[in-house]
Amino acid sequence: MTFIIKNLPILIVITPLMFSLIVAVLSNNRLAWILSTFASFLTMIFSILLCFELSNNSNISYYLGNWPPPLGIEYVIDKVSIIPIIIVSVIGFIATLYAHNFFILEIDRNLVSKTYSLWLLTIAGLMGLITTADAFNLFVFLEISSLSAVALVALGSKMDRKALIAGYNYLILGAVGATFYVIGVGLLYGVTGTLNMSDLAQKIPALGLNKSVIVAFTFMMLGIMVKAAVFPLHIWLPNAYAYAPSPVSVLLAATATKVSIYILVRISYTIFGPSYEIYTFESLRYVLLYLAILAMFAGTIMAIFEKDVKKLLAHSSVAQIGYIVLGISLATSPGIASGFIHLINHALIKAGLFMSVVAMGYYTLKRIDVNSITGLGRQVPITFFAFVICALSLAGLPLTVGFISKLYLIKAAFMSEGIWLPFLILVSSALSLIYIWKLIEGLWYNKTNSKSEKIKELPEIYIPLLIISFLNIYFGIDADLIIDNSFIASDALISGIK
Amino acid sequence: MLDVSIEIISIISFILGAFFILTGSIGLIRLPDVFSRIHAAGMIDTAGASFIILGMILQSGFSLITAKLVFIGIFIFFTSPITGHVTANLARKKGVIPVGKTKGKTL
Amino acid sequence: MANEFYIYLSILTPLIAFFITPLLSSNPNLRDSLGPIGGIITFYSSLNIASLYLNGEILSYTFFQINETLSISFKITGLGVIFGLVASGLWILASIYTIGYMRGNKEKNQTRFFTFYSIAIFAAICIAYSGNLLTLFIFYEILTFSTYPLVAHKQNNAAKQAGRIYMGILVGTSIVFLLPAIIIVWVLTGSLDFAPNGVLKGNISNEYVPFLLALFAFGIGKAALMPFHKWLPAAMVAPTPVSALLHAVAVVKAGVFSMLVVITYVFGIDFLTETSGAVWLIWVSSITLLISSCIALTKDDLKARLAYSTISQLSYIVLGGAIATNIAVQGAAIHIVMHAVGKITLFFAAGSIYVATHLSKISDLNGMGKSMPLTFIAFFIGSLSIIGVPPMGGSWSKFYLMLGSVEKDYLLVIYILAISTLLNVYYLLEIPAKAFFQPKRTNIQVTKHPLIVYPTFFAAMLTIVLFIYIEPLKHITNLISGNQ
Amino acid sequence: MIGEIIINAFLVTLMLTIAVFIINTRKVISTILLAGTYSLVAALMFVSLDAVDVAFTEASVGAGISTILFLAALSNLPKEETEEKFNIKHIYAICTCTLVAGLLIWASYDLPLVGQLENPVHQHLAQDFIEGSRNHIGIPNVVTSILASYRGYDTFGETVVIYTAGIAVLVLLYDKVSNSSKPNPRKNK
Amino acid sequence: MIDQIFGVWNYWIVFILMMIGLYIVISKKSLLKKIVGLALFQTSVFLLYITFGKIAGGTAPILTDNVNEIYSNPLPHVLILTAIVVGVATTALGLALTVRINKAYGSINENEISASDLVEYHKKYHEVKK
Amino acid sequence: MDNIILKVCTKVLFTPIILFGLYVQFHGDFGPGGGFQAGVIVAAAFILYAMVFSVEDCKVIMPPKLNFFLLALGAFLYGFVGIVGLILGDPYLSYDVLGSSKEAGQHIGILLVEFGVGLTVCNVMISLFYSFANFNFGKKNND
Amino acid sequence: MINAKSVTLFIVLFGFWLLMSGYYTPLILSLGVISCILCVYLTIKGKFLDNETLPIYFFPRLIQYTLWLIKEILKSNIQTAKVIIMKSEEPELFSVKASQKTNEGKVTYANSITLTPGTVTTQIKNDIFEVHALTKDFGDDVRSSDMDKMVTWLEKSK
Amino acid sequence: MFLAVLIALGISFLLILVRLIIGKTTFDRILAANSIGTIIVLAISVHGFYMGRPEFIDISIVYALINFIGTVAVLKLFDKGTLGDK
Structure with a gap:
């Protein structure tokens, strides 16, 4: 047991990784699923253990290969990184639990076990991204997660050929982003000679107003912003989420961009925070702020006019990422905390929404668009129920997690920018009601649907669906856990700057 | 004495190698069609490469490097005619008409 | 502890009804009887709560903490007692009436209807007893969402359209205006709890008061202040019991109730008077009052006319709050009760006319008085109450409002009240007048359902009763505005 | 070391030339050949910058396998690009690239000059690695000792990346027809 | 002096090379060409790293018996080894997608592909409207 | 390619190339080279064989199933070496505990790990070639 | 095995x-x-361990042949260089008959022709080789079939 | 001395590059690419001597190998239109 406790930081990464290598060679699809579920379950358990372990000390540092940090690669888990770890592991588990029926339907029978391998690789890649404290190691895991995600997205081509284009764009943009990141890291390495994040943070202040450092910062941020789908660089996202196989949409929408945003925070605060707050981050912060506002509106408006439901949700993700980035760009403790709160909550919301929507697609065996959902709600009441809860949560109605995040976001915005920013936030969230309502209404009415085909819900899908909707409600009611941890995280980040 | 003579020989072979390589590349530009150019390329691969490798062998003394250089030489000797032949073969197959006359029955 | 039991009881009864109703879908009689039974239980506990309140006991119950400053909690306030009594009391009547209406009209999806009916009542009761702004807001939204299926009950295109307007305005305003207002209060004061004299005093600079009040006033879309009044006429596509209970009692009253709560317990009357932050609201509500009365005149559809009438009457209540004196607020509180009873009478009558004759145009009602006298007499009495003619309850509230504006020297307001009363007379009394005195034009088959007619008549009688037994009401309203 | 400088400058310029030609070729096969040559020159450059391992890898991976993959893919692709007129998107692209290049060149004024021993890159960790490789690990190739031991985790990650790519391509190009039939070995001659 | 020029020259050319790669990625319509551009871009970035690692007069970081030898910095080499393999992985995946796209659309030109998608979209929603 | 010269020469070259690849694999400690390069070289031999003869012939030497298994096995080997260190009480990927002394442990670790890399890279490359070369593009747009 | x-x-x-x-x-x-x-x-x-892969029987005479070949290559290289510099090429295409029996023999012959610059084997059909020569002199060298004899001699070393 | 050889190699590289770019037929390009490969093989070896660390000849071997395989691949593509069987 102490062996496990001692090695928790690495276990959360290698568990899915090693299992993915095993799962790939299996020929039995169900067995592959069971193993994957087991792996993601183990990962979740380890993450939770890690969470408890972390409550005793402020951060856990792990030296890979027993080499001390600037020489070797270091893993650091602190109060900040535990948030995305929990998101990824929990959502990963729920999504894996949920995935099986869809993969069998949407993917060639012989490829299912390999798909699970890619699936676990995505999870492992995301985990590695979060835990690593080495700027270059981050790039490697960035590639693991994005390559596997691209492959998973492109697997949707059995259902719709557009998945290929989506995957291609995701790949190219992602690769350009990653290369930008690498250029940034390279420049930093050139002027400091180190790759370890804390080491970098120590060395950068001594350089003063160094042009290379500023450009490095810009490049790293740009690179990660592509992955995080911050507004003008989000163009890969809607199609990728919309045409991916259903469970992949769930996983990616709930975790991938969140992790990237976490890295964004990490870079700007942990690496550059101590030195560049004044003349780089301040100006960048406004760039981010305006981009976030644009994202909020652009995403929402695109969603309003979108017909395909999955794509609609993807557009809404763009807007929601805008909220998160907005919170982070405020650069105050409440602001970052609200960003984290929304980070967590949006993961829950989007996972739930995508789950219920793709479940409906599964029942009806066709792409769900605004026209085809008419009256579906009454035939699949439980799915509909989950959908409504998550949708209302997305709109930010009270007693759901969405409300909590909006509450804190608006509070933070109000405190640092005055009334105009909360107003914009509220207008955009009111606009978001339009598309949400469009969906709920469409699902609820039944005027044209043909009564001939009786649609049945699948009991296997209930459990994850209900877990997610329960979490949506529960954390809307008992929000202390999320709020407290977010504030602890943001305080830790802010105190790193000072 | 021996050293100096080895040095001189190697310089000579370098010069020869460089000459052949340069001539070969000029040939690659000047000669009229693919088939003729193959000869020039062949020259680079055979005489050019082998003289330069010879020069290096002489420079390196006798060690493992010599063996490796010999391997390179052998390898180039082995592959050069293959690529040359296959290129010519394909060019013929794909209907590139050689400049100059054709004697007797061709395939 | 034992006293708090009544809070549970009043809240849980409709909730239980909500859960049980779908289970009883196979047994309509049992299902339908849940409504009156629940109403009686709720009303009983509300009465108990009222008497406890009068005895000076402050009941409160925190359901759970979201974090240190946010919680879902209930607390009994004077306004809450009144609204609770109104909502639960009229639920009894309305549920009986609804049974008749639904059966008489042979509506579809009755189970769903009753289910959402109970949840709406639940939300209304919770609003009444809510102890802080967050709780209020939550149940306000629940009320909106739970009434949506009722509004769009018919599920045709018209209903869909109306439903969109209904949801769009109510949810939109609440999110864009009400929510930020609440958050601003939270940021400013660090708390959302209600306090008898307001919480904002000293936390906000005076020039921002009108602005914040505006956010609240327009954010509470259920109060139907212009220009956000469109939802109310739109919602009239719903079956009449819905209009009767919800759009005469629960929903709109929840709106004005929230307004009053905000004015008295968040801003505080004294604070508003001090800063004159509510003066603009007087004019806005006055204008709403006049314009909607004028629109009501032009409407030929009976329910539409009643809807606009409701808008104007709601403005009385907002006006009372805006005048921001004790007496005016007292008048507004009483008007909640009086208008509720009066308007429910009118809607019941309209519903029974519709069930009996399938007529909804006023111009078609000529001479109908003879075929359904009880209904039209009830309508007449209800109209008088709304107009504010003395033997009816409505006169009290107008009286107090007048007193309030006199106290503050708002003479123009008095004129406006007078004009609107005249308009009321015209557009309301036209209907019974036509019914009784115009010749009957067509032969229309009239089918009466006892469960419809008697509640209507009973409601009409209630307006008279309330005129006489005004004392307890006065007593409670006296306690509202910090006279304790 | 004037010679080194000449070689370097020559190779870099050569790469620039090749890159410029890559932009405009429309024959796909020429593009691929040029790209392969570009990789080769880059590898030569790596050798001249003392990065023998990288040159080795670039030669085998960049110039070799990549080119073969391109060619293999080309068998299923059109062999020529469709013609395209110069349009606004090109101007946009040129602007973006100029901007980014400008930014980078601006940054280069604060970069340490190439090849100076006192650069931070050489001062901070390099000696530790070299000493460590000599004394703790005991293998002469420092690159291997860093690769496999100091930063072994990176390498693990990278193995996983290549595994991911392999499995992804396998999944994407899965062919029912060819996989269902058993391989029938042709007769050897 | 010449050191100075050389010191910056190398960086500049590397930056320009990167941008040529990026330009190809952004502006070219052919999906295959984009991948070539990406490879170019990445290779140039590798050069940047290796340039950092160079020491004038140094030698490859493979230890000899001579203790006074100056070795170039091995760390960038390791990083780039990793990056090269990552690059080839990206290329392979991109090619696989391109091949699939060509099979599905019959073209690898961006414009033609989006045109064909647009046609499909219109077909779908017109049918629904009718 | 039905060219006799090419075929004969490929047969001759096949084994030396593979041997050279393995040489690079196992001499990564001493000179340039190591897992990736070795993997690529060995794969190149297979690819050459597959091109000159046919993919089907190459599948006799390296059946796809074996190829896929080895592909996963290489990475697994790498990860597993790390796990062994973990079980023996050191952090992940620490080789110190693998041998009798620290240095020996490092040697064994590096050897195994490089082998894992080589195995994966080689098999991935072969598998990529199989996939690309034999992807059935059908009749559509074959120009 | x-x-x-x-x-x-x-x-x-x-x-x-x-x-x-x-x-x-x-x-x-x-x-x-x-x-x-x-x-x-x-x-x-792979079932290709045969004479073609490993022509052991060549070994005894291989060295002698190689030396001869190197001499030929050198000679023709100088000639080719001359041709290139003088720009006096007059290419011609013709066929010759090869006298080798085995594949490995033919391949050796064809390769030897190609290795000597100035002549390239372009096609092989059974025992007819089509050769491209840079000038007439080169063509004459091939046609004189010295090389053919040498390779056949090498082939017959068993 | 080695530098001189390198310069000679560089010049011939440029000359062949011209051929690679102007092409005419694709076979010219293939030929040129192959020759460039040879040149680079030699250049790397010579460079090793020039830098005084000639033990990295392995790279040249790999180059030669890759060059050969690459050329074969291009030629096969031209011959069959594919690198596979179909």
Whole structure:
């Protein structure tokens, strides 16, 4: 047991990784699923253990290969990184639990076990991204997660050929982003000679107003912003989420961009925070702020006019990422905390929404668009129920997690920018009601649907669906856990700057 | 004495190698069609490469490097005619008409 | 502890009804009887709560903490007692009436209807007893969402359209205006709890008061202040019991109730008077009052006319709050009760006319008085109450409002009240007048359902009763505005 | 070391030339050949910058396998690009690239000059690695000792990346027809 | 002096090379060409790293018996080894997608592909409207 | 390619190339080279064989199933070496505990790990070639 | 499985290994042995361990032939260089008949023709070789069939 | 001395590059690419001597190998239109 406790930081990464290598060679699809579920379950358990372990000390540092940090690669888990770890592991588990029926339907029978391998690789890649404290190691895991995600997205081509284009764009943009990141890291390495994040943070202040450092910062941020789908660089996202196989949409929408945003925070605060707050981050912060506002509106408006439901949700993700980035760009403790709160909550919301929507697609065996959902709600009441809860949560109605995040976001915005920013936030969230309502209404009415085909819900899908909707409600009611941890995280980040 | 003579020989072979390589590349530009150019390329691969490798062998003394250089030489000797032949073969197959006359029955 | 039991009881009864109703879908009689039974239980506990309140006991119950400053909690306030009594009391009547209406009209999806009916009542009761702004807001939204299926009950295109307007305005305003207002209060004061004299005093600079009040006033879309009044006429596509209970009692009253709560317990009357932050609201509500009365005149559809009438009457209540004196607020509180009873009478009558004759145009009602006298007499009495003619309850509230504006020297307001009363007379009394005195034009088959007619008549009688037994009401309203 | 400088400058310029030609070729096969040559020159450059391992890898991976993959893919692709007129998107692209290049060149004024021993890159960790490789690990190739031991985790990650790519391509190009039939070995001659 | 020029020259050319790669990625319509551009871009970035690692007069970081030898910095080499393999992985995946796209659309030109998608979209929603 | 010269020469070259690849694999400690390069070289031999003869012939030497298994096995080997260190009480990927002394442990670790890399890279490359070369593009747009 | 051919191949390969390696520790040597065995195994598995792969019987006369070939190559290189510099090419295409029986013999001949610059084998059909020559002189050299005889001599060394 | 050889190699590289770019037929390009490969093989070896660390000849071997395989691949593509069987 102490062996496990001692090695928790690495276990959360290698568990899915090693299992993915095993799962790939299996020929039995169900067995592959069971193993994957087991792996993601183990990962979740380890993450939770890690969470408890972390409550005793402020951060856990792990030296890979027993080499001390600037020489070797270091893993650091602190109060900040535990948030995305929990998101990824929990959502990963729920999504894996949920995935099986869809993969069998949407993917060639012989490829299912390999798909699970890619699936676990995505999870492992995301985990590695979060835990690593080495700027270059981050790039490697960035590639693991994005390559596997691209492959998973492109697997949707059995259902719709557009998945290929989506995957291609995701790949190219992602690769350009990653290369930008690498250029940034390279420049930093050139002027400091180190790759370890804390080491970098120590060395950068001594350089003063160094042009290379500023450009490095810009490049790293740009690179990660592509992955995080911050507004003008989000163009890969809607199609990728919309045409991916259903469970992949769930996983990616709930975790991938969140992790990237976490890295964004990490870079700007942990690496550059101590030195560049004044003349780089301040100006960048406004760039981010305006981009976030644009994202909020652009995403929402695109969603309003979108017909395909999955794509609609993807557009809404763009807007929601805008909220998160907005919170982070405020650069105050409440602001970052609200960003984290929304980070967590949006993961829950989007996972739930995508789950219920793709479940409906599964029942009806066709792409769900605004026209085809008419009256579906009454035939699949439980799915509909989950959908409504998550949708209302997305709109930010009270007693759901969405409300909590909006509450804190608006509070933070109000405190640092005055009334105009909360107003914009509220207008955009009111606009978001339009598309949400469009969906709920469409699902609820039944005027044209043909009564001939009786649609049945699948009991296997209930459990994850209900877990997610329960979490949506529960954390809307008992929000202390999320709020407290977010504030602890943001305080830790802010105190790193000072 | 021996050293100096080895040095001189190697310089000579370098010069020869460089000459052949340069001539070969000029040939690659000047000669009229693919088939003729193959000869020039062949020259680079055979005489050019082998003289330069010879020069290096002489420079390196006798060690493992010599063996490796010999391997390179052998390898180039082995592959050069293959690529040359296959290129010519394909060019013929794909209907590139050689400049100059054709004697007797061709395939 | 034992006293708090009544809070549970009043809240849980409709909730239980909500859960049980779908289970009883196979047994309509049992299902339908849940409504009156629940109403009686709720009303009983509300009465108990009222008497406890009068005895000076402050009941409160925190359901759970979201974090240190946010919680879902209930607390009994004077306004809450009144609204609770109104909502639960009229639920009894309305549920009986609804049974008749639904059966008489042979509506579809009755189970769903009753289910959402109970949840709406639940939300209304919770609003009444809510102890802080967050709780209020939550149940306000629940009320909106739970009434949506009722509004769009018919599920045709018209209903869909109306439903969109209904949801769009109510949810939109609440999110864009009400929510930020609440958050601003939270940021400013660090708390959302209600306090008898307001919480904002000293936390906000005076020039921002009108602005914040505006956010609240327009954010509470259920109060139907212009220009956000469109939802109310739109919602009239719903079956009449819905209009009767919800759009005469629960929903709109929840709106004005929230307004009053905000004015008295968040801003505080004294604070508003001090800063004159509510003066603009007087004019806005006055204008709403006049314009909607004028629109009501032009409407030929009976329910539409009643809807606009409701808008104007709601403005009385907002006006009372805006005048921001004790007496005016007292008048507004009483008007909640009086208008509720009066308007429910009118809607019941309209519903029974519709069930009996399938007529909804006023111009078609000529001479109908003879075929359904009880209904039209009830309508007449209800109209008088709304107009504010003395033997009816409505006169009290107008009286107090007048007193309030006199106290503050708002003479123009008095004129406006007078004009609107005249308009009321015209557009309301036209209907019974036509019914009784115009010749009957067509032969229309009239089918009466006892469960419809008697509640209507009973409601009409209630307006008279309330005129006489005004004392307890006065007593409670006296306690509202910090006279304790 | 004037010679080194000449070689370097020559190779870099050569790469620039090749890159410029890559932009405009429309024959796909020429593009691929040029790209392969570009990789080769880059590898030569790596050798001249003392990065023998990288040159080795670039030669085998960049110039070799990549080119073969391109060619293999080309068998299923059109062999020529469709013609395209110069349009606004090109101007946009040129602007973006100029901007980014400008930014980078601006940054280069604060970069340490190439090849100076006192650069931070050489001062901070390099000696530790070299000493460590000599004394703790005991293998002469420092690159291997860093690769496999100091930063072994990176390498693990990278193995996983290549595994991911392999499995992804396998999944994407899965062919029912060819996989269902058993391989029938042709007769050897 | 010449050191100075050389010191910056190398960086500049590397930056320009990167941008040529990026330009190809952004502006070219052919999906295959984009991948070539990406490879170019990445290779140039590798050069940047290796340039950092160079020491004038140094030698490859493979230890000899001579203790006074100056070795170039091995760390960038390791990083780039990793990056090269990552690059080839990206290329392979991109090619696989391109091949699939060509099979599905019959073209690898961006414009033609989006045109064909647009046609499909219109077909779908017109049918629904009718 | 039905060219006799090419075929004969490929047969001759096949084994030396593979041997050279393995040489690079196992001499990564001493000179340039190591897992990736070795993997690529060995794969190149297979690819050459597959091109000159046919993919089907190459599948006799390296059946796809074996190829896929080895592909996963290489990475697994790498990860597993790390796990062994973990079980023996050191952090992940620490080789110190693998041998009798620290240095020996490092040697064994590096050897195994490089082998894992080589195995994966080689098999991935072969598998990529199989996939690309034999992807059935059908009749559509074959120009 | 284990026959003269495989053992020879093993020995050749292991010699190759020893020449390449330069590290003669037990570990590396044993790895070398394993590698060589693996290579031999692969040839056996691919079923191409035959005379074409390993023409052992060439060996006795191989050195002599190689030296002769190098001489030829040198000669023709100088001529080709002359031609290129003078720009006096007059290419011609013609066919010759090869007298070798085995594949490996033919291949050796064809390669030898190609290796000597100035002449390239362009096509082979059974025993007819089509040759491209840079000038008439080169063509005459091939037509004189000196090389053909040499290769046949090499082939017949068993 | 080695530098001189390198310069000679560089010049011939440029000359061949011209051929690679102007092409005419694709076979010219293939030929040129192959020759460039040879040149680079030699250049790397010579460069090793020039830098005084000639033990990295392995790279040249790999180059030669890759060059050969690459050329074969291009030629096969031209011959069959594919690198596979179909």
